[in-house]
Amino acid sequence: MPLPPLVEPGPELSPERIARYARTTQLPGFGPLAQRRLAAARVLVVGAGGLGSAVLPLLASAGVGTIGIVDDDRVEPSNLPRQSIHTPADVGRPKVESAADTVRALDDGIELRLLHERLTSENAERILAGFDLVLDGSDNFPTRYLVDDAATLADIPVVWGAVHQTGGQVGLSWAQQGPTYRDLFPVPPAPGSVASCAEAGALPSVCGVIGGLMVGEALKLITGTGDALLGRVIVHDALRGAFRELAYERDPQAAPVTQLIDYDLFCGVTDTMSPAELHARLIAGEPHTLLDVRETWEAEIVELPGSLLVPLGVVQRDPVGVAARLPQDDPLVIVCHHGIRAETARQLLAEAGMRGVVLAGGLDAWARDVDPAMARY
Numbered sequence: 001m002p003l004p005p006l007v008e009p010g011p012e013l014s015p016e017r018i019a020r021y022a023r024t025t026q027l028p029g030f031g032p033l034a035q036r037r038l039a040a041a042r043v044l045v046v047g048a049g050g051l052g053s054a055v056l057p058l059l060a061s062a063g064v065g066t067i068g069i070v071d072d073d074r075v076e077p078s079n080l081p082r083q084s085i086h087t088p089a090d091v092g093r094p095k096v097e098s099a100a101d102t103v104r105a106l107d108d109g110i111e112l113r114l115l116h117e118r119l120t121s122e123n124a125e126r127i128l129a130g131f132d133l134v135l136d137g138s139d140n141f142p143t144r145y146l147v148d149d150a151a152t153l154a155d156i157p158v159v160w161g162a163v164h165q166t167g168g169q170v171g172l173s174w175a176q177q178g179p180t181y182r183d184l185f186p187v188p189p190a191p192g193s194v195a196s197c198a199e200a201g202a203l204p205s206v207c208g209v210i211g212g213l214m215v216g217e218a219l220k221l222i223t224g225t226g227d228a229l230l231g232r233v234i235v236h237d238a239l240r241g242a243f244r245e246l247a248y249e250r251d252p253q254a255a256p257v258t259q260l261i262d263y264d265l266f267c268g269v270t271d272t273m274s275p276a277e278l279h280a281r282l283i284a285g286e287p288h289t290l291l292d293v294r295e296t297w298e299a300e301i302v303e304l305p306g307s308l309l310v311p312l313g314v315v316q317r318d319p320v321g322v323a324a325r326l327p328q329d330d331p332l333v334i335v336c337h338h339g340i341r342a343e344t345a346r347q348l349l350a351e352a353g354m355r356g357v358v359l360a361g362g363l364d365a366w367a368r369d370v371d372p373a374m375a376r377y
Contacts (some may be wrong), residue, residue, distance in 0.1 A: 001222060002227060003228045003230070004033075005223055006036070006037075006041070006132055006133060006222050006224070009033050009036035010040030010065065010142070011036070011039075011373055013035060013039065017035075017039075018032070018150050020063075021035045021063055024062070024063070030223065030225060034223035034224075034225060037222050038062060038063045038064050038065065038223065039063055039065040040065055040137055041062075041066065041133065041222045042065070042130060042131045042205055042245070043059060043064050043066070043133050043134075043218060043222075044069075044113075044127070044128060044129065044133070044139050045059070045067065045068065045069050045134075045137065045280075045291055046134060046137060046143070047071055047136070047137035047139065048069050048071040048073070048083075048085065048095035048096055048099040049082075049083050049137065049139060049203075049208035050083050050096065050100070050137070050139075050163055051137030051161045051207055051210060052069070052083075052084040052137045053082070053083040053085035053086070053099070053207065053211070053212070053214055054207050054214075055137060055161075055211045055214055056069065056085055056214065056352070057101055057106060058103065058104070058211065058215040059218070060103045060107050060110055062215065062262050062276065063107075064110070064111070064222075066111040066112075066113065066131075066133060066181050068112075068114075068115065068127075069096045069099055069111070069112070069113070069114055069115065069270060070096070070115040070117065070119055071094075071096050071115075072116060072117050072368065073094075073095050074092055074093060074094055074372075075090045075091050075092065075093050075094075075098055077091055079266065081097075081204050082202050082203075082207050083207075084204075084208075086098045086099070090111075094319060096116045099177050100112050107187075113126055113325055117175060119138075119143060119146060119147070120146070120177070121260040121261065121263065123149075124260060125153070125260075126320075127154070128150050128154045129154070129205070131156065132156060132222070133156060133158075133159070133221060134147060134156060134157070134158045135152050135160075135161075135214055135218055136148075136158050136159070136161070136270075137211070137214070137269060138341060139189045140338075141189065141267045142188075142263035142264050142331060143263070144162075144181065144371070145181070145188065145263050145267065145367055147160070148160070148180055148181040149182075149260055149261075149277055150259045151173065151175075151302075152257045153258075153259075155176055157174035157176075157177070157221060158172070158174070158181070158212050159171075159172055159217045159229075160173060160175040161210045162216045163206050163210055165202060165203065166206060166238045166239045167206065167235070167236055167237045168210035168235075169210070169233055169234065169236070170210055170213040170214055170234045171184065171232070171234070172221075172228055172230050175257070178230040178231050178250065179248055179249055182257070183248060183250050184233065184248050184253060184269050186254065189326040191218045191231065192371065201239055208236050209236055213234060213236075217333040220336060230312075231248055231249060232245050232246065232248075233245065235363050243356060247340065256359060264360075271356075271357050272358045273333055273357045273360060273367050274365075274369075275360070275361065275368060275369040275370045277367075278333060278359060279370045287311060287330040287331070288331050288332075288333055289308065289326055289327050289332045290304055290308060290310045291308050291310060291326065291333070291334045291345070291356070292304070292307055292310070293311060293312040293334065293335070293341050293342055293345045294309070294311065294335075294336050294337060294341065294343075295311050296311065301326060302374050304335060304366070310322055312344060312345055315344075315345045315349065316344075319349055319351065320352045321352075323350065326349075326354055331357070332354065332356030332357070333359055334346050334355055334357070334358050335358075335359075335364050336363070337362045337363055337364055338364050339358050339359065339360060339362040339365075342358040342362060343358050343361060346358050
């Protein structure tokens with residue numbers, strides 16, 4: 001559906017800028033005025049990973065004047081195939097800094113706002129303040145719901161994208177104009193039922209396709225051009241080379257968003273131990289059992305000392321047998337890369353009579369908060 005332009009036009013463009021964007025401004029229904037709106041636009045990108053790597057260069061090349069990047073992660077070797085904004089030389093660097101270098105190389109006139117921090121309920125209002133639009137490329141459900149609620153309270157739209165293995169989705173959430181992410185997904189999936197890209201894999205080209213669609217939607221919103229993806233979701237299947245569209249509407253029974261909540265709790269991410277808590281236990285020499293449910297090849301790259309390696313597949317096949325082999329008196333801490341597989345294992349073992357907790361954020365959070373040397377994983 002057509003919507004009015006999101007952003008008022010900025011000043012007249014310089015002759016150099018007019019020449020630079022000549023192939024864009026000549027598009028039907030676009031023109032110099034639309035390009036001036038892009039120059040005045042302030043867009044926040046959540047995540048500088050697979051989708052962020054596709055989104056950020058396109059926003060910069062299109063002439064968006066102000067780009068914010070929020071991500072607390074650092075570049076890892078396993079990121080490189082699908083996160084093309086980073087290079088091998090960037091391994092270990094904050095992703096926001098690496099991404100900023102690429103954006104500056106494309107256009108050093110862009111105003112960049114870099115936020116090397118995790119988006120939380122405590123800082124979301126501050127981070128979103130001053131932006132016209134959010135592009136959400138996060139890879140977990142607590143962050144997606146947080147971004148959607150924070151944008152609803154800030155009265156700005158969110159273009160969201162999701163990638164899983166060989167497919168992806170793109171949608172627009174804007175409470176002021178139509179349905180939101182919560183109308184489409186009122187209840188998050190059960191913990192452990194949907195693996196992250198790091199755990200399930202992602203076809204690199206899908207990140208480019210979904211990211212390109214996200215930027216196209218952002219350009220339409222900013223300039224008031226074309227039909228917004230409001231109340232519709234695009235679903236892409238790369239293996240079939242296919243796209244399909246799903247329509248949805250507002251949920252008349254949905255409770256209004258009035259405040260930000262604990263999104264880990266909302267998404268069922270419970271029974272956790274923070275990296276700082278586990279580190280303190282290790283230093284104090286307190287008894288514990290570390291159960292690593294990653295694959296063997298992952299543990300060969302990096303592992304916590306003293307971990308017992310039992311891949312998730314083994315736990316799924318015989319949770320009772322695995323529970324029986326674990327020490328019964330020591331606290332059980334279950335570890336994986338990001339915490340998704342560990343939560344699945346925790347539930348299975350709990351049903352088998354063995355209670356445990358998950359290392360919150362997995363080894364990724366451990367590397368960030370305790371041991372940066374592990375960031376190579």
